[in-house]
Amino acid sequence: MNLALFDLDHTLLPIDSDYEWGQFLVRIGAVDAAEFARRNDEFFAQYQAGTLDPVEYLEFSLGTLASFPQDRLKAMQQQYMAEVVQPAIRPAARALLQKHIDAGDLVAIVTATNHFVTAPIAKALGVEHLIAAMPEVDADGKLTGKLVGTPTQGAGKITHTKAWLAKMDKTLEDFDTVHFYSDSHNDLPLMSIVSHPVATNPNAALKTHATAQGWPLIDLFND
Secondary structure (H helix, E strand, O other): OOOHHHHOOOOOOOOOOOHHHHHHHHHOOOHHHHHHHHHHHHHHHOOOOOOOOOOHHHHHHHHHHHHHOOOHHHHHHHHHHHHHHHHOHHHHHHHHHHHHOOOOOOEEEEEEEEEHHHHHHHHOOOOOEEEEEEEEEEOOOOEEEEEOOOOOOOOOHHHHHHHHHHOOOOOOHOOOOOEEOOOOOHHHHOOOOOOEEEEEEEOOOOHHHHHHOOOOOEOOOOO
16 A cells, blocks of 8 residues: 655645635634734745744634634634635646545645644545644533644654554555655655655745755646
């Protein structure tokens, strides 16, 4: 069996699902538009610059989620999927995922974005396994606004991927081939330890590194 790992934002989707969720909340009037948009833009700029504190950002994002009742969260999640995510899904991304699924590979999305935002996206893409930042919930299942464990970002993707595999009594070394598809240099830690890293719609920093390393480069959004 082979293993195929995928980043999500700007890799399988031509959008940043976390950022767009924030923009969606502003658009529907669920949050204070000026203040939320300011914070959201600041965090996004930090992410692009590689200076983002992932815990600070995740707890800002999860704290926003925790302010809503569960039934409203579910309704907003469904509206967001219909209006923002579903129209963004590209045929080439679906086809690449399906190629690995049809080959019998173990397929997982490994994303720094939180599980609340990404779980319905993984389902829409037909991917059973999702490794994402986990929000804490209380005894009633309500989000508390806190993060469980460490962020699934940078080297954290290695930690969480290995922990996920360990639950199945597997390691990365158990697979003949391990692909990891990503657009970002932030994912170089995990890309550097798999057998088949693939720079997918890469940003400038990753494109430069991938070219120097002789890694394949693909574009899923040029359709």
